[in-house]
Amino acid sequence: MRWTSISAIYCLFWVLSAFLVLPFGVRTPDEDNSAVARGHADSAPVNFNPRRIARRATVVSLVLFALYYFNYVNGWITAADLDVSRFYPERPR
Structure with missing residues (x-):
C-alpha cells in the first residue's frame, strides 16, 4: 500500500473518530448548573474543548486504522466474506 493511500485512509478514520467522540464528556448548562x-x-455545551476531542479522535483513529491495516496485510476478512448474496436463493425469472 502506498503512503498516500495510507495517509488518506487514516484521515478518513480520523474524521470518523472525531464525530464518534464528539458527544462524550460534554455538559449542558442544565447539567453544569450554570446560566x-x-x-x-x-443545548450548547459549556465545556467544549477541541484539543481534548482531537486527542481522543487521534487515539481512536490509530486503533481503528491499525485494525484496518492488519486486516489488509493478513486478509482476515475479505470481500468474499462480506458477500451476503450466498444466503439468499436465486429468484426464478
Missing part, C-alpha cells in the same frame, strides 16, 4: 448566555442555545 445560559443570551443568544446561546440551551
Whole structure:
C-alpha cells in the first residue's frame, strides 16, 4: 500500500473518530448548573474543548486504522466474506 493511500485512509478514520467522540464528556448548562448566555442555545455545551476531542479522535483513529491495516496485510476478512448474496436463493425469472 502506498503512503498516500495510507495517509488518506487514516484521515478518513480520523474524521470518523472525531464525530464518534464528539458527544462524550460534554455538559449542558442544565447539567453544569450554570446560566445560559443570551443568544446561546440551551443545548450548547459549556465545556467544549477541541484539543481534548482531537486527542481522543487521534487515539481512536490509530486503533481503528491499525485494525484496518492488519486486516489488509493478513486478509482476515475479505470481500468474499462480506458477500451476503450466498444466503439468499436465486429468484426464478
